[in-house]
Structures are given as C-alpha cells and as structure tokens.
Amino acid sequence: MKWTIRKKFLAGFLILFTFAALTFNQLLEKSIESNTTSFIQNELTNLQHTSKEYIKQFAQLHSAEKDLFTNYGSTMAQTLSNLHAQSVALYKTDGRFLYEAIPIDQPLLMENQKYEHDVDQNSSNELQRAFQNKAAYTPKALTKGTIIYFAYPVYIHNTFYGVIRFTGDYSDMFMHNEHLLNSFRLLTIFLFFGVFIISLLLTNQIIKPLQYLTAATKRMASGDYTEITNTKTSDEIGELASHFQHMQNEIRQHIHEINEEKEKVLLLEQKRTDFFNNVTHELKTPLTTISGYAQIIGEKNFDDAVFLQKASSKILSESNRLNGMVTQLLTFSKSQMSGMIKNKEVIDLLPLIQTICEDMQLKAKKYAMSIELHGESFFVNAYPDDMRQVIINVIDNAIKHGKANHKIRIQVNKTIAITNDCEPISAHIVEHAFEPFIHDSTNDSHGLGLFICKQIIEQYDGTISFQYEKKKALIEISFPAWQQNGNNPS
Incomplete structure (x- = not known):
C-alpha cells in the first residue's frame, strides 16, 4: 500500500487525537474523582x-x-436520621449494636441497609476503624445508585460514649459525575469527527494543488508547458504554484530563445553555404573566361590578330575583376580579424571622410562626377581602418552606380548619409542590397562592397540602410550614443 501524504496525515492525526483524548479522559476522571473525594x-x-x-x-x-x-x-438516632436524611446506627463502647434509625423517604437506604450488630474482625472497615478511634467511610456502588457508610467514635470531655455510623445516599452526586464523563466522551467523539472532516478538507486543499503540480511536471517532461490552474491560494502552496508557473514561463522563454538561436544558426549556416557557393561561382566565371581565351590563343595555328586583341582585352578585364573580388575577400577577412590585432580609439569621422573624399575625387572625375561633403564632427570609438574601409566602399559604390554629371552628396550630422543620382534599381536589389554577390535582372553581380560595410558596422552595434526613391540612392550609417561618445555600454 502506498503511503500518500493524505494517508500519513490522517493516520498521524488519528493516533495523536486518540492519545490526546484518552489522556485527557484519564485526567478528567482523576480530577472528578479527586473533587468527589x-x-x-x-x-x-x-x-x-x-x-x-x-x-x-x-x-x-x-x-x-x-x-x-x-x-x-x-x-x-431518630433525631439525627431526620436531621440529615440518613440511616443512623449507635454502638456501645464494647461494640454491641444498640439502635438504628432509617428514613422511610430514602428507599435506596431501606433496600440496601446492612445491619451489623456486634462489631468484630469481620465487621465493615469503617466500624473497625471507628473502634480504633478513627473516623472512616466506605462507599458502595449499587445497581440503582451509590451509598456511603461513615462511622466515628464519640468522645465528650474525653469520655468514650460509643460509635455512631451514618449511611447516606450519594447517588445524585455519582450520577452527576458519570453524566459529566459521558458528556465529555460524547463531546470528544463529535470533536473527533469535526476535526477529522476539517483535517480532511485542509488535506485536500494541500494535496490537490500538489497533484496539479505533479501533473504539470509530467506534462513538462513531455514538452507541454501549459500553465496550471486551480492553485490560486494565498498560502505557501499558492506561492509554490506561482514560482512553478514562473519557472514554466522562464523555461518556455528559454526554449523559445534556444529555438530562435537555432534558427539563426541554421540561417547563418545557410548564408555561409550560399556565400561559399557564390564566391566559388564568382571566382570560377572569370577563371573560365581567362582559361578559354588562353587555350584558343595558345593553339599552334592561331594567327587571328583581331581575336587576339579582343582576347587580350577580355583576359585583362576578367583578371581585374578577379583581382577586385580577391581584394574584397581579403578585406572582409581582415575586418573579421581586426578586433584581435588592433586597438580601438576615439576618432572624428569628419576629417577622415574629408581625406577619403579628396582621394576619391580623381576616380569620380573619370565618371564625370564630383563629391560634395557637409557636416560637423562625428566621434566614434572604433578602428580607423574599419571606418576608412566602410567610407571607401560606400563612396566607390556610389561612383560605380551613379549618373554622370551629377554630384555625390555626403552629410555628416547625427548620422552619415551618402546620396547620389542613379539609374532605376530593381526592388530585388534594394531588398537584398547588403547580401554578397547579389544579382540583378541582367545577372550582373554587385560583389561584396556593401556586404563588407554591413559586417563592419554591426561590429560596433551600428546600423546601415539602403533606400531608393525618385531615382536617388541613399545609404545612411548610424551608431548608438555610447559608441559616438567613445564609451563602453553600461
């Protein structure tokens, strides 16, 4: 048999209450007996x-x-019998019985009177002790009641006159005591059942929430985190249930976070796979072109001067393209390692951007463009080379995709905004502008430039966004306040 908390509690209560009831009953009996005596x-x-x-x-x-x-x-004897409503017997000094008066209105005394004549060693105890100069009494329980025999020696002026014995009916007193004991026993029984029922109810109030908690624990083991109910109490059980629900919520939240992190890891792994596949594809394309032209012009009977010129130009173009991609990959790898080989410093980006703009003016002029810079000091705690790489990539991207005879405008204020006029850009490119080797409808790859920028900016908890509206492209870079102040986040 399984000893549950309810069984243990009720068994313990039964033993304790029974012991207490018996002990108290004995104490009451002794107390009543002492009071009666x-x-x-x-x-x-x-x-x-x-x-x-x-x-x-x-x-x-x-x-x-x-x-x-x-x-x-x-x-x-008659006078004393009438006066005290008891039987009165007189004995001479030598123990001889003289006379006894019995009240006729005391039927119990008349029915059970014990006549003792000459007092000897077989006489009642109270008479023997009275002739030993001691007062004594003897109670006697009868079917219909209780009587008491009382005897004492009579001395007047040191003269022994004899012994007098009273026989009284004390049934009412003993019956009252017995009724009191029975009432207490009955009260004890009612008390027992009352306390038993209350204890049973209290035990159920304790056990039921524990059963709900046990069931919830089993559900949790199977992955069900449904909140428990019917435990809204203000006692310790209610507090336990509240903490249990809090634990459920915490575990559910942690599992949700773990699943989110898992999805992020899977997404990152997918991005890495896609990145690797894209890099492989982008590197293979110019290599295939270079290899194809090289095989043709390397044949023994090849003597086509026009094709040779075309092949040389294509090989040079694809080589430059290949060199650019390798350079971007090295730059990306370098940015990933920059935190381990450099020390951050608080730098003002405005003069840094101004220097870069002066250097990039030459390339802009080749495309019939100009760079215009406005703004104020903009401090950030970063690696100078990282910031230089970001600004160069963004300006270079604006030159590549900008319109001739238009300006590239750079505004440095609370953010860094680079705006340029450009040809229409597809929604697909706008949405995936910061992904590596993104292709447009013409299957033209956009390389790693903005992707590298995004990776660097996010290392500093910053954000970079790309917008296209009314034939204008806008790239905006922002950093959190603690980065701009050059402090660590608190």
Missing part, C-alpha cells in the same frame, strides 16, 4: 461536627445519665 470528606466532616454538637448538647441536658447511648440511643 474532597467533597465527600468535607461533607462527612461537617456531618461529624454537627452530629457531635447535637450529642454534646443532648448530654448536657441529661448529665445525670451515665449510659447515654443505652438510655437515649433511639431518640438520638
């Missing part, structure tokens, strides 16, 4: 005092009589 002793002491005073007064009135008990025993 004390009450009887006080009653009999008063009885002895009043009866002895009566006998003294009677003796003073009949002082001439030598044997008072023999001559007036019946009178004294």
